[in-house]
Amino acid sequence: MSDSIVSASEIRAFKAAIQSYSTGSENILRQFDLQIRPIMRRFEEKLDMLEEIRNEKYRALSRCQDRQKYDDDVSCSSQEWEFAKASDRYHNCLKLVREANAAIQQFKSKSEAYRATTTDLISRAKSGLERVEDMISKYSSQTDATTTAIPEAGPILSSSGMESAIHISGGDRIASVISRSTGKSAVVIDPEAMARKLDNLPPVSDPDSQTMRTAALGIIALLAGGGLAVGSKEMILQQKTDEIFEQQYGISRTEMLLASGHKRNEYVNAYNNIHKGLRKEIIEVQKEEVSAKIQECKTFLKNEELRTQQKNATITLSSIELVHQKEVELANLENRLATLTDGKKRPVIPDGNTNIGGLSEKGMAFMMSNMTTKERFITVSNIMYSSDVRYSGEYKNAYVFKKGEEDIFFVARDGSYVDHFVRDTSEGFDTNILSAGVEPNVEYQTSPFKESEIEKNYKPNVSLAQGSYKADGIRLTRKHYSISSDGSARTWGNEVSLGLEAGLGLETKLTDLSVEGEASLAKAGIKAGYVTAPCFMNGKIQQFESGGSVGSNAGLAAGIGIFKSKDGTREIGVKFPGGKIAAIFDKHQMPLDVFPETLRNDIKDKLPEKLDLPDSYARAMRPGERPKI
Amino acid sequence: MRDSINNFRQGSGKLNQVSDSVHVSWRDSIAENFYRDIVTPMKEESTAIAMAMDDLASTLEMIKEKIDSI
Numbered sequence: 001m002s003d004s005i006v007s008a009s010e011i012r013a014f015k016a017a018i019q020s021y022s023t024g025s026e027n028i029l030r031q032f033d034l035q036i037r038p039i040m041r042r043f044e045e046k047l048d049m050l051e052e053i054r055n056e057k058y059r060a061l062s063r064c065q066d067r068q069k070y071d072d073d074v075s076c077s078s079q080e081w082e083f084a085k086a087s088d089r090y091h092n093c094l095k096l097v098r099e100a101n102a103a104i105q106q107f108k109s110k111s112e113a114y115r116a117t118t119t120d121l122i123s124r125a126k127s128g129l130e131r132v133e134d135m136i137s138k139y140s141s142q143t144d145a146t147t148t149a150i151p152e153a154g155p156i157l158s159s160s161g162m163e164s165a166i167h168i169s170g171g172d173r174i175a176s177v178i179s180r181s182t183g184k185s186a187v188v189i190d191p192e193a194m195a196r197k198l199d200n201l202p203p204v205s206d207p208d209s210q211t212m213r214t215a216a217l218g219i220i221a222l223l224a225g226g227g228l229a230v231g232s233k234e235m236i237l238q239q240k241t242d243e244i245f246e247q248q249y250g251i252s253r254t255e256m257l258l259a260s261g262h263k264r265n266e267y268v269n270a271y272n273n274i275h276k277g278l279r280k281e282i283i284e285v286q287k288e289e290v291s292a293k294i295q296e297c298k299t300f301l302k303n304e305e306l307r308t309q310q311k312n313a314t315i316t317l318s319s320i321e322l323v324h325q326k327e328v329e330l331a332n333l334e335n336r337l338a339t340l341t342d343g344k345k346r347p348v349i350p351d352g353n354t355n356i357g358g359l360s361e362k363g364m365a366f367m368m369s370n371m372t373t374k375e376r377f378i379t380v381s382n383i384m385y386s387s388d389v390r391y392s393g394e395y396k397n398a399y400v401f402k403k404g405e406e407d408i409f410f411v412a413r414d415g416s417y418v419d420h421f422v423r424d425t426s427e428g429f430d431t432n433i434l435s436a437g438v439e440p441n442v443e444y445q446t447s448p449f450k451e452s453e454i455e456k457n458y459k460p461n462v463s464l465a466q467g468s469y470k471a472d473g474i475r476l477t478r479k480h481y482s483i484s485s486d487g488s489a490r491t492w493g494n495e496v497s498l499g500l501e502a503g504l505g506l507e508t509k510l511t512d513l514s515v516e517g518e519a520s521l522a523k524a525g526i527k528a529g530y531v532t533a534p535c536f537m538n539g540k541i542q543q544f545e546s547g548g549s550v551g552s553n554a555g556l557a558a559g560i561g562i563f564k565s566k567d568g569t570r571e572i573g574v575k576f577p578g579g580k581i582a583a584i585f586d587k588h589q590m591p592l593d594v595f596p597e598t599l600r601n602d603i604k605d606k607l608p609e610k611l612d613l614p615d616s617y618a619r620a621m622r623p624g625e626r627p628k629i
Numbered sequence: 630m631r632d633s634i635n636n637f638r639q640g641s642g643k644l645n646q647v648s649d650s651v652h653v654s655w656r657d658s659i660a661e662n663f664y665r666d667i668v669t670p671m672k673e674e675s676t677a678i679a680m681a682m683d684d685l686a687s688t689l690e691m692i693k694e695k696i697d698s699i
Contacts, residue, residue: 017646024637028682031633035689042696100695107688114681 018125025118032111036104043100050093057086198263201251204270206277207244215240216281237282241275248274283340290337297330321363634682645672 060082219236242253249256249267256267304323307313328349335346 021637024633028633028637032685032689039689039692039696042693046696096695096698100692103688103692103695107685107692110681110685110688114685 018122022118022122025114025122029111029115032107036107040104043097043104046093046097046100050090050097053086053090053093057090060086198251198256198267201249201263201267204266205248206270207248207274211244211247212274212277212281213285215244215278216285219278219282220285237275237278241271241278244274244278245271287337287340290333290340294330294333294337297326297333300326301330315366317363317366320366324362634679634686637682638679 063082219233219240222236223233245256246252249270251267253271256264256271301323304319304326308315308319331349335349338344339346
């Protein structure tokens with residue numbers, strides 16, 4: 001509706017405000033009256049006191065005079081002194097009294113003036129409001145004829161005028177009325193007046209391009225600010241169109257729509273043109289922005305290509321990953337530009353980090369071939385764990401890393417495998433041995449771990465776990481540790497995951513074989529031994545499920561291990577939880593060409609070609625999926 | 630006394646608030662005379678009146694002090 005409307009609620013609000021003002025000022029005047037009375041009483045007491053002092057002064061004077069009357073030689077100093085004191089007191093008192101009296105008089109005149117002013121103002125306000133109400137009532141009765149088009153409004157106007165809730169415009173063009181009986185509102189217009197207004201408007205012309213460009217930029221900025229609900233874009237677009245239209249033609253959209261006459265269509269078309277033009281302008285601005293970003297990406301990639309072709313150019317893992325990101329960004333930007341041009345939606349290309357360690361293929365390849373074991377581990381650990389993995393030192397044939405205070409990693413110097421231990425502070429295990437981060441008495445083996453060798457070299461100050469578990473002195477919680485019946489196979493929880501995620505190759509200790517599992521292995525001529533997970537072999541990265549512990553008691557879908565041959569020197573098979581083996585031949589799980597030629601040949605005849613695995617078992621990870629830790 | 634004055638100030642502020650919220654509506658309307666002759670002066674005078682009240686309250690306090698000092 002038009003802005004020029006007086007509503008009944010506004011009149012009520014104003015009345016209430018005036019009343020409140022009036023009541024407030026009356027209260028204050030009353031307060032003043034109440035407060036001045038005791039002050040006046042006190043003042044009179046002081047006046048009495050003053051009178052007493054005056055009398056005392058004269059008594060003193062009289063005594064002094066009497067004394068002198070009877071004895072000329074007698075000094076009247078004491079009487080004089082008394083008189084002087086009394087006199088001083090009197091004069092001081094008199095002065096103060098006069099000041100107080102003046103203040104009282106000043107107060108009285110001010111309060112009278114205030115009272116007069118507010119009374120007058122309130123009286124004028126009240127009578128003024130009554131006049132407004134009368135005028136509104138008269139206007140309402142005059143517009144009766146125009147309400148016939150709105151029969152549902154009901155008895156809008158009563159004879160007393162103000163009994164209806166009303167809105168009235170000031171321009172005599174548009175009014176909206178609310179029926180008191182039905183509560184419905186309706187718009188009453190004077191179409192002739194509106195038509196006249198349109199006739200007087202300037203001819204239709206398009207807004208200039210700068211206006212449109214500014215409005216488009218404003219809309220884009222609002223949308224980029226975020227936090228807007230779905231559908232807000234259209235709302236904002238309409239608001240901006242309304243603004244431009246009103247600036248251009250001096251009439252609001254509502255007024256235009258309510259108008260009649262031959263020019264109405266002309267203005268409706270003008271409005272629609274602005275709307276369309278604004279939408280188009282937004283797209284143009286967006287296209288320009290995207291094109292600029294595309295150019296930036298291309299320039300970056302070109303410069304980087306030139307740089308790396310230089311002799312002695314520095315190529316780092318970061319620079320490789322950055323190039324990869326830019327390539328993906330460029331592809332997505334080009335898609336976006338195409339979508340802005342033809343309106344067809346295109347999927348967003350993921351950033352391509354499909355490999356373990358959160359690196360692109362190129363990045364991972366670079367890392368494996370150019371970085372030391374230590375650098376690799378720190379890099380990957382930082383990527384995967386993204387927190388406080390720190391190099392703790394070297395110990396014998398292993399690098400030692402710590403993550404937080406609980407996790408300790410041993411990485412063999414030749415990078416052939418990783419071991420991961422977690423301090424166990426529960427159930428009486430003595431974990432002091434781990435406090436330094438390295439275990440001084442353990443010879444870290446690069447060959448299969450034999451428990452007997454551990455015991456030979458180290459006297460762990462730990463208790464043995466209950467049940468079928470044993471502690472190796474460098475131990476994890478019971479849950480994560482299991483050992484095969486012949487003592488030659490054991491497993492650590494999370495180890496497989498870590499190794500896989502580290503992409504370093506991992507020696508996984510075969511785990512928790514069931515009787516059935518062992519029997520299967522034996523049938524295949526394989527002794528349960530130490531296995532290696534082929535997370536990275538021959539330059540290829542393999543992706544596969546790394547769920548929880550291998551063979552943990554929780555029975556989680558776990559990582560994969562490869563069996564070694566009887567003599568323990570070669571990897572020949574793969575084991576899944578439950579004892580099933582030979583996933584190596586299941587091409588859905590692990591392509592055969594991952595493994596060295598000799599391995600393939602060795603196991604080909606001994607293990608079944610196909611493995612009937614339930615779907616829940618080690619499936620290949622989808623691109624972009626990260627292994628669970 | 631000060632509380633009453635503060636209450637009045639708040640009421641006066643509300644008057645101003647209502648005046649400001651309606652004035653756009655009323656200015657162009659048939660109530661424009663009312664706005665010009667009543668609302669606007671009321672807004673202006675309410676500020677002056679509030680100051681006058683403060684002045685009166687200060688005068689009262691001064692009187693009390695003077696009388697007490699006698």
